[in-house]
Amino acid sequence: MSFNKNKHLDRVLESYKMKHVDDLMEKYKKKREEIKDALEEKFYDEKVTRAINSGSYAKHTAINKKFDIDICQPFKYQSFDTLEEMADSVYDYFNTEYEDEDLIKHKTRKQHVSTGLTFLLDGEQIQMDVVPGRELAENDYTQSNRLNLHVRARGLDPATSTQTNIQKHIDLIKGKGDERSIIRLLKVWKVNKNKDGMKSFFLELITIEAFERTIEIPNDLWGKLEMTLEFIRDNVLSIRLEDPANSNNIVSDTMTNAEKEVLADDIGIMLDKINEDEENLENYFLVNEEFDVDEEKIKAAALEVARTSVISKPWRQF
DSSP states (O other), X not given: OOOOHHHHHHHHHHHTOGGGGXXXXXXXXXXXXXXXXXXXXXXXXXXXXXXXXXHHHHHTOOXXXXXXXXXEEEEOTTSOSSHHHHHHHHHHIIIIIOOOTXXXXXXXXXXXXXXXXXXXXXXXXXXXXXXXXXXXXXXOHHHHOOXXXXXXXXXXXXXXXXXXXXXXXXXXXXXXHHHHHHHHHHHHHHHHTTOTTSOHXXXXXXXXXXXXXXSSOOSSHHHHHHHHHHHHHHHTTTOOOEETTXXXXXXXXXXXXXHHHHHHHHHHHHHHHHHHOGGGXXXXXXXXXXXXXXXXXXXXXXXXHHHHHHHHSOOOOO
């Protein structure tokens, strides 16, 4: 029987669905609401609205092997004198004041545009990023959803600011079912092959570009994935990916030219290997064995159990 690439990719996607971790997600979402409550109480006079959900889970592009539960807290235009004061106030609150027996205090982090929190829930650590943002003008957020973020200094780069629109990011991928499937598959490859240099937002934007710039979209899942991989291989070094919420934020610049060259080479090698032998697809897009629901494997396992049971059953003499 020949190897069916589409069937394998369907199996991969099924095994990484978030529904398999529903029980865990309920605990995570409960913790997320607790953090929103804490922010609302602490910054009641400074906030515009209750914190909103953001990140891959809000966009429905998350996979169940590695994901964050992110939130963004919108603040009023007059709430802080500077964006840095806003960002540090949120960090200081969780680092010194906020009490929660699940919070691993020493792992609270000042990140690029967020405060990183780590919780221990049922023996598992979960990461949550809290992104504080200030509206661009008084009473502007409820009309535009625009926010200014403080960007902390990194290496030789000084601290600065950037504009974003979380709702626009969510709306960008809304209704794009095929693109979301490909993004999830690319995340599977990213996680299993330790491609940490690629930001999820980068993958989202370049996948959308691949679909928008292709005249005839293949009908099958492998065709769509192959099309996207070829597009990344051929264009990653030259493409300019702008944040749809802020044209001054060039998302393609989150990778260096050297990193882009490595990415193009890795994808080229991957495609060559798959063309040489279709079964090599399994080496790059791994099934999450913990939630594998392959019917043929289940049937084979059941038959093996039955066979073993018959062999081991002692004969009875009458």
